[in-house]
Structures are given as C-alpha cells and as structure tokens.
Amino acid sequence: MRAITYSRFGGADVLELTEQPDPHPGPDTVVVRVRAASVNPVDWKIREGYLQGLIDTQLPAVPGWDVAGVVEQVGLDTPELQVGDEVYGYVRKDVVQGGTFAELVAAPVRTLARKPAMLSFAEAAAVPLAGLTAYQTIERSGVREGQTVLVHAAAGGVGIFAVQIAKARGARVIGTASAGNHEYLRGLGVEPVEYGEGLADRVRALAPRGVDVALDYVGGDAVAVSAEVLAPGGVITSIADPAARTEHGGIYAWVRPSTADLEALGALADEGVLTVEVAQTFDLADAADAHRASEAGHVRGKIVVTV
Incomplete structure (x- = not known):
C-alpha cells in the first residue's frame, strides 16, 4: 500500500x-x-x-x-x-x-x-479527534440548558464543534475569534468576541454575572481570562493548560477513543445539528x-x- x-x-x-x-x-x-x-x-x-x-x-x-x-x-x-x-x-x-x-x-x-x-x-x-474533544469536554464540564458557555478559539478545529454541541444542549455560547470569523460564528448562533487584550472586559459586557463554563481550546492566557469572568460555582476546562485543574479546581482533559461518543456525534450530524x-x-x-x-x-x- x-x-x-x-x-x-x-x-x-x-x-x-x-x-x-x-x-x-x-x-x-x-x-x-x-x-x-x-x-x-x-x-x-x-x-x-x-x-x-x-x-x-x-x-x-x-x-x-x-x-x-x-x-x-x-x-x-x-x-x-x-x-x-x-x-x-x-x-x-x-x-x-x-x-x-x-x-x-x-x-x-x-x-x-x-x-x-x-x-x-x-x-x-x-x-473524530476534534469532535470527540469537544463532546467529551462538554460532557465532563456538565454543560446544560440555560448555562452561559465561553469557548476560546471558537472558530478553530475543536471550537467549531464545541459551540454547536453546546448550542444543541440549550446553552448560550460566547466565542472568542478573530474579527474575520465573527460573521461565521453568528451563523452558528454564537456571540463572538475579539480575542486579545481587554478580552475579559468584552466578555463581562456580554455576561455581567459571569460564565458558567469556560472551555479553553487554545492555551496562552485563556485559563487566566476565564478565571476573571467565571461565575461562582463555574467550571474551567482546558485541553492546553493544566492550570485549569491545578490552580482553579477545573478540568484538564485529554481526548480518548469512544465508539459511543462517535455515535452521538454522528447522530447530531445526521439530524443536521452538527455541521x-x-x-x-x-x-x-x-x-x-x-x-x-x-x-x-x-x-x-x-x-x-x-x-
């Protein structure tokens, strides 16, 4: 071969x-x-x-x-x-x-x-890898209807799946992305914000009471910013920064193969919920x-x- x-x-x-x-x-x-x-x-x-x-x-x-x-x-x-x-x-x-x-x-x-x-x-x-990462971090973070979820790198390989899965669960989604991706994210039902300096203030303007779940798919200062805007009892989950767990009591995750989770993603795709x-x-x-x-x-x- x-x-x-x-x-x-x-x-x-x-x-x-x-x-x-x-x-x-x-x-x-x-x-x-x-x-x-x-x-x-x-x-x-x-x-x-x-x-x-x-x-x-x-x-x-x-x-x-x-x-x-x-x-x-x-x-x-x-x-x-x-x-x-x-x-x-x-x-x-x-x-x-x-x-x-x-x-x-x-x-x-x-x-x-x-x-x-x-x-x-x-x-x-x-x-598979990106979709499972999104699905499993959302599962472990307990995302549910009525919550406000902040997704870092919302237009990236993992973020695109995460915002759609969170929306399918009835969550409100705020997503960080460059300005060129904002219109695309709006089409997915996401409230986009520009990343970079002043991000915490921009998120607070959208969610004055804080976010219930912050999902970090990029690293850098995403966990630190998430801690600034997290509502009491909220959860920070990261695939890039162990500080989510060690410093903020959240989740540091690594994706694993799972037939059941692939089937769940496939069902969302066949329903037209996941593009x-x-x-x-x-x-x-x-x-x-x-x-x-x-x-x-x-x-x-x-x-x-x-x-």
Whole structure:
C-alpha cells in the first residue's frame, strides 16, 4: 500500500510517500480502506518530536489518527462491523506507527463507529479527534440548558464543534475569534468576541454575572481570562493548560477513543445539528503541505487529506 511515513523527527520535509506492507487485522481489529484522513496539531507536534516521553513513536511511522473509509477485512471477534461498512474513527493506539495517512489502516473496533450518512468521507474524517474533544469536554464540564458557555478559539478545529454541541444542549455560547470569523460564528448562533487584550472586559459586557463554563481550546492566557469572568460555582476546562485543574479546581482533559461518543456525534450530524467545516483538502501525496497548512495556524475548520 501507499503510505506517508517519516523515519526521523523534524519538519514537514521528513514526510515521504512510500510503499509499505498491507496491515492485517488482529482479533478485535478491522482493516479500513482509507478514503480520507485529517490533520490535527498533535500530528505535527509528534512528528517534530515535541511529545517524546508522553507519546511513544516507533520509526518509521505513518502519522494520522482521524479516518473515514470502508471496512475491507475483519478480525476474529469484531461482530460490531462487517466488510463493506462505511466507518469513521479516532484510531489512536498506544504507539504511533501505523496511522491513517495510508491507503489501509488497522483500526481497533473501539476506535470506530459507522460513518454519519449525511457526511461525505472528507467531512467525516474531519470529525473524530476534534469532535470527540469537544463532546467529551462538554460532557465532563456538565454543560446544560440555560448555562452561559465561553469557548476560546471558537472558530478553530475543536471550537467549531464545541459551540454547536453546546448550542444543541440549550446553552448560550460566547466565542472568542478573530474579527474575520465573527460573521461565521453568528451563523452558528454564537456571540463572538475579539480575542486579545481587554478580552475579559468584552466578555463581562456580554455576561455581567459571569460564565458558567469556560472551555479553553487554545492555551496562552485563556485559563487566566476565564478565571476573571467565571461565575461562582463555574467550571474551567482546558485541553492546553493544566492550570485549569491545578490552580482553579477545573478540568484538564485529554481526548480518548469512544465508539459511543462517535455515535452521538454522528447522530447530531445526521439530524443536521452538527455541521463540518473543511478548510482545505490535499491529496495523500501532498500530506507534507497539509501539515504545513496546519502548522501555519489560523485555519477555520479542519484540513483533510484524501486517499
């Protein structure tokens, strides 16, 4: 099979299109013919070697955790899925090696769910890691009807899903973003605010009594600002800053694969409640350019690689 691999840590130029052996299914694993994968910031951070000691990587490695495709082979004990099923998933394993930037990927069934019928393969591939991050942080934060939720980086890969899920739960959503994304966020029912100096004052102007939940998907000073505008008894949740937990008694979260949560996201998509923003698409051979686009930042939505 064709696959993108890297044999050393470094910049996007270490990514190469190579021929690799086809994967085989384990007992609780299926082989998926990849139709699309997507890029997440963690992909290039691992490739650069920034996460050594936290995430094990076996070189040469095929990058990528997000996938959408069709089941081609099944394992000995995979009654959940059959050959020909269209699936999507967050195929994170304990070791980074056999990722989704390839024509085929071996995926444990616990990482997959059936692809939402209303989404294309490219759109479905954009959902898993970012969508699960949004869904699981909202679940853990206890977001419910009538609350006011502040979402940092509301137009980013995770934020776009978070604002839609929070709105679906009946929450009022305030979202930080650059001015160029404000109209887009208004279309999702979000009250946008410009990030940067004076953010706390701008949030207070919209929510004088404070926000019930603050969701940090960007890091920097987001947790500190959240603490300034948090209502009594409110919760700060961050995927980027452990101070949310250590200094403010909130939640510091890391996403995990979950078939049930993917099914919940899929149901929202099929109901038309959850829409997917694909910022750019690249062919598999151009995966290095896809990584570069992600590293450049300021992307609204997700970057997708088609196979």
